[in-house]
Amino acid sequence: MVTKEEVLKIAKLASLEIDESELEEATAGMSEIIEFANKINEAAEFNFGAEADVPDDALVNAIRADEVVESFTNEEILKNCKTARDGFFYIAKSGRKI
Amino acid sequence: MVIYMKYELVAGLETHIELSTKTKLFCGCTTEFGGEQNAHCCPICIGLPGTLPKINGAAIDYTIMAGLATNCEISLYSRMDRKNYVYPDLPKAYQVSQFDFPLCKNGFIELSSGKKIRINRIHLEEDAGKLVHKNGDVYVDYNRGCIPLIEVVTEPDFRSADEILEYIEKLRLTIKNIGVSDCKMQEGSMRCDVNISVRPFGAEKFGTRTEIKNMNSITFIGKAIEYEYARQCELLDEGGKVVQETLHYIESENITTSARDKEDAQDYRYFPEPDIVPIVTTAKRVEELRQSLPENPFVRMVRFESDYGIAAEDAKIIVRYKLIADFFEDSVKNIKSPRNAANLIISSLFRRMPTETEKEDFSYRIDAAHFNELLTLLDEGKLSANQAKTLFEKMLDENKSPHAYLTEADLTAPDDGEIEKLCRDAVDNNQKSVEDYKAGKDKALQVLVGYVMKATKGKCDGALVKETILKMIS
Numbered sequence: 284m285v286t287k288e289e290v291l292k293i294a295k296l297a298s299l300e301i302d303e304s305e306l307e308e309a310t311a312g313m314s315e316i317i318e319f320a321n322k323i324n325e326a327a328e329f330n331f332g333a334e335a336d337v338p339d340d341a342l343v344n345a346i347r348a349d350e351v352v353e354s355f356t357n358e359e360i361l362k363n364c365k366t367a368r369d370g371f372f373y374i375a376k377s378g379r380k381i
Numbered sequence: 382m383v384i385y386m387k388y389e390l391v392a393g394l395e396t397h398i399e400l401s402t403k404t405k406l407f408c409g410c411t412t413e414f415g416g417e418q419n420a421h422c423c424p425i426c427i428g429l430p431g432t433l434p435k436i437n438g439a440a441i442d443y444t445i446m447a448g449l450a451t452n453c454e455i456s457l458y459s460r461m462d463r464k465n466y467v468y469p470d471l472p473k474a475y476q477v478s479q480f481d482f483p484l485c486k487n488g489f490i491e492l493s494s495g496k497k498i499r500i501n502r503i504h505l506e507e508d509a510g511k512l513v514h515k516n517g518d519v520y521v522d523y524n525r526g527c528i529p530l531i532e533v534v535t536e537p538d539f540r541s542a543d544e545i546l547e548y549i550e551k552l553r554l555t556i557k558n559i560g561v562s563d564c565k566m567q568e569g570s571m572r573c574d575v576n577i578s579v580r581p582f583g584a585e586k587f588g589t590r591t592e593i594k595n596m597n598s599i600t601f602i603g604k605a606i607e608y609e610y611a612r613q614c615e616l617l618d619e620g621g622k623v624v625q626e627t628l629h630y631i632e633s634e635n636i637t638t639s640a641r642d643k644e645d646a647q648d649y650r651y652f653p654e655p656d657i658v659p660i661v662t663t664a665k666r667v668e669e670l671r672q673s674l675p676e677n678p679f680v681r682m683v684r685f686e687s688d689y690g691i692a693a694e695d696a697k698i699i700v701r702y703k704l705i706a707d708f709f710e711d712s713v714k715n716i717k718s719p720r721n722a723a724n725l726i727i728s729s730l731f732r733r734m735p736t737e738t739e740k741e742d743f744s745y746r747i748d749a750a751h752f753n754e755l756l757t758l759l760d761e762g763k764l765s766a767n768q769a770k771t772l773f774e775k776m777l778d779e780n781k782s783p784h785a786y787l788t789e790a791d792l793t794a795p796d797d798g799e800i801e802k803l804c805r806d807a808v809d810n811n812q813k814s815v816e817d818y819k820a821g822k823d824k825a826l827q828v829l830v831g832y833v834m835k836a837t838k839g840k841c842d843g844a845l846v847k848e849t850i851l852k853m854i855s
Contacts, residue, residue, distance in 0.1 A: 343658050343660065349403050352404070354421050357417055360422045360523075
């Protein structure tokens with residue numbers, strides 16, 4: 284169960300405004316989502332503690348060697364960035380025109 | 382100070398350590414420090430859509446090695462998770478980290494008091510980019526983004542600032558020693574977050590904690606803990622309540638200020654990283670990594686004392702720098718008095734490397750074989766301690782064998798007959814000192830020994846001279 288206090292806290296963290304009239308609906312809606320996620324938890328759990336418990340055909344260990352590959356240039360990296368400045372990604376102070 | 386007597390400090394530590402892999406965690410971009418901004422980047426590490434990250438095998442090995450060096454259990458099954466939060470230093474709006482299947486867990490580091498600080502877990506994650514603030518605007522450099530980090534999380538086992546500082550120093554030496562990180566706090570490759578709460582002495586329940594983030598100086602960590610401990614004690618004593626929050630320590634003013642609401646695990650919406658498949662390792666591989674680890678510096682310190690008979694204080698200062706400790710061991714092979722090596726290293730060699738970094742990198746190269754030759758001459762009594770020191774300085778200047786500076790005559794030590802004759806001279810020419818010694822002035826003997834040492838330019842065994850003179854005058 285999700286409480287109204289939790290919804291208010293999440294709204295605060297997400298910088299969302301939520302008023303009293305919406306709170307009821309939002310709380311019920313989020314509870315429903317969490318209930319659905321809990322359903323997944325009912326599925327059998329694997330014990331991953333021992334090596335033998337990982338099935339042979341499991342997709343594991345896509346590992347890369349520690350070898351340096353050439354990076355993109357500064358220009359290439361910033362090519363699609365609309366607000367680049369002096370070689371950096373740039374975020375203007377809120378309200379300031381770029 | 383009275384109120385502080387009422388409250389006990391309870392603290393836990395999260396230490397972020399940058400791994401010294403050549404490449405980033407999920408792409409082949411270099412991890413080199415410095416360089417032009419946004420020039421060690423590619424579409425993977427700036428989080429462009431449609432890219433597929435692939436994990437760096439060395440980062441996995443290094444994390445397991447860090448776990449083994451801190452007495453952790455290694456998880457044979459492990460996986461990466463997404464930790465969601467929105468901030469400009471994180472281009473994907475999530476950090477790839479580990480949540481419920483970290484690579485290492487349940488370790489500990491033992492303090493000198495014998496108390497064990499429990500390590501809850503060590504997990505692997507990616508670093509964020511660097512933000513440069515100018516006039517309220519933010520400039521972002523992603524060169525550091527996606528560099529592999531380990532986070533070492535302790536249980537809330539600390540009860541004083543001193544315990545925390547000793548732990549940090551031990552952890553730093555331990556991790557640096559196995560070569561998986563340079564642990565340079567000043568360059569930010571090791572940073573600490575401290576969780577602090579206070580509770581009345583005797584209480585079982587923990588108080589509300591605050592977290593001071595991102596500190597990378599031992600001195601300031603000590604000051605920040607003291608400040609925050611005092612702040613919480615005073616707050617509680619005035620009937621106030623500690624609010625759970627993240628704080629920043631402002632070094633110039635010695636205060637902590639609120640940073641943002643502390644988010645709990647559920648606020649990060651952790652879930653398994655779908656782009657990275659699970660990491661499965663074998664007990665055999667873990668054992669191979671365990672075998673590859675160098676000796677722990679604290680074990681080495683005790684061994685230096687017992688095997689080489691050097692003073693505890695000297696052993697401590699030498700093992701602190703792995704390369705110098707290796708040099709010491711290479712130099713004292715077949716040497717009867719390894720103490721001479723310790724003395725010369727600490728008095729002469731260290732003086733040439735005044736900074737910690739210079740000592741850690743052993744920036745002053747000198748061949749262990751040459752040093753061994755010098756120590757052999759000392760063992761054989763062919764050089765006095767002072768002569769050896771002067772010679773060692775020359776060797777440090779030019780990295781040559783001591784024999785390059787010595788003639789055959791320099792190395793010909795006087796034989797027993799000559800020593801006997803010189804001792805006789807010393808006694809005959811210093812009757813007053815002989816009288817003084819007989820009258821109980823022990824120091825007067827030094828004058829007689831000094832006479833012989835001077836005449837032979839220190840090339841004979843002081844103990845033998847002393848013995849010979851004593852026989853003559855008693």
